[in-house]
Amino acid sequence: MSKIRVVHVLNAVGGIDVYLRSLLTNVNNKEIENIIIHSTDDAKTPFTDKDGNILEDYKLPIYREISPLKDLQAIYSTFKLLKKLKPDLVHAHSAKGGVVGRVAAKLAGIPSLYTPNAFSYLSTNNPLKRNIYIFIEKLLRGGNSALLATSPSEANRGALDVGFTKDRILLYNNSIEPPQSAKPLSIPQTWPDKYICTVGRPSYQKNTSLLIRVIASVKEKQNIHLVIMGVGHYCEDLQKIKKLITDLKLEDSITLLDWTSRNDVFSIIKNSALYISTSRYEGLPYSVIESLALGKPCVVSNCDGNRDLIEDGVNGYVIDDEDPAQYAEKIITLLNDNSKREAMGAESFTKFTENYNILNTIQNLEDHYKNFVKRFKHGR
Incomplete structure (x- = not known):
């Protein structure tokens, strides 16, 4: 069986970077090929698979701040790259990666999964901004895309606030590898022992x-x-x-x-x-x-x-x-x-x-990838 080719689109900073690297270093690289499209000014450390091999990655102008001109450029550049790479699936991460990745995937006729890692409209208490963010989320919820939520709460918000139908909501809990025995601190401890x-x-x-x-x-x-x-x-x-x-x-x-x-x-x-x-x-x-x-x-x-x-x-x-x-x-x-x-x-x-032990949960993500690709190959 040929590998499933997955292209990840994101601004690789903070928890989003941790999320992606955890997936890449645990997913079965004999069955799934991962390629990364990320910002020109984010992660400097190479992305690797579970065997330590450096993965193919491309830097594009995917910036966190909203800029219509730059965002359109990012969508167009991502679209052109997707046409060249011909992946089976796009996995779009966070608010900006979610917009750029899903729009480019739709234009290229490729199915996409969207992982918000906290919906963008939760980041403001400004009613106007909140409504704009929700409108964008609703605009992009259909077509060849589905929600891949990181928690049951996020899945519920996807259904109740954004309007994803039940058949367009998947769940994969954020997970990590069990921490190894902690090494001594690399910095001086300037605080009390009880904290x-x-x-x-x-x-x-x-x-x-x-x-x-x-x-x-x-x-x-x-x-x-x-x-x-x-x-x-x-x-x-x-x-x-x-x-x-x-x-x-x-x-x-x-x-x-x-x-x-x-x-x-x-x-x-x-x-x-x-x-x-x-x-x-x-x-x-x-x-x-x-x-x-x-x-x-x-x-x-x-x-x-x-x-x-x-x-x-x-x-x-x-x-x-x-x-x-x-x-x-x-x-x-x-x-x-x-x-x-x-x-x-x-x-x-x-x-x-x-x-939440990724050594046990990663199979769930692999199954989501395989089943979603199969679903759209059969036109559903």
Whole structure:
């Protein structure tokens, strides 16, 4: 049987880059050939398959910012490349890759799967922008395309908000390889041995201002230290968050790490008391999955992605409202109850093993690829 040729279209940054590389290094390269089309200014590290072979990739002007002229150029360039490559399937990732990849695939007569990793309309509270983003999603939902959701919550949004029909919704949970034994930190540990942690740039999505207020609320009753990994050097919200930390006199209670290697992320999570997320929305967050894999209880907001991974009272707590006091209560409960923290951590590890270990789940993705290609070859 000949290989299925899949072309991935994306802006390879952040979690989207992690998502793609996880797939590429685990998918069966004897049956599936992967080619990558990505931005001229994103990932510099080559993409490799499970045997370490460098994969074919093409750089095109696929930029995150909305620019009608550049976006049309990206669509046209991708279309021309697809006509040359003649893939069986296009896998379009995230908002911009989703638009460019699906439109180019439609023009080229190639079926496409779309993985939002959190729908773009969730990124704004501006009603006009939100409606425009939803309109674009609805415009592109039909034809030769289907949704490949990263979580049950994302699948539900695809049906209820965007209007994908049931036969056009597939599910493949974000998954990772089990973390290897964490190596020593590559950076000096400048924070106390007892701490909690989170990952993510200060942003509207991560609701970082709420996170800082949660720490202030905990500090009213108990000493605590928070490590925030991956805040970035040029994050637009970073200065606002630093000011809030200063205003609340939390400079000695919060450590901001600009950039953190993947091994360091694993090491910091592993040695923390718990993981916290105050996000407004997610796809299926890798940092929470990593926390499950490392046997950590989590205190998280009740948003898409988080609620798929954490079962309230079982492997952590899910907080419904943006109330710092509610987060603080659960965090203090776990900090002061070792047996509960260990029991919830054990449940986290079980959930990871059963549902999010890519060594066990990758076959599901391969089946989606094969079945979707077969479906459109038969004109359905």
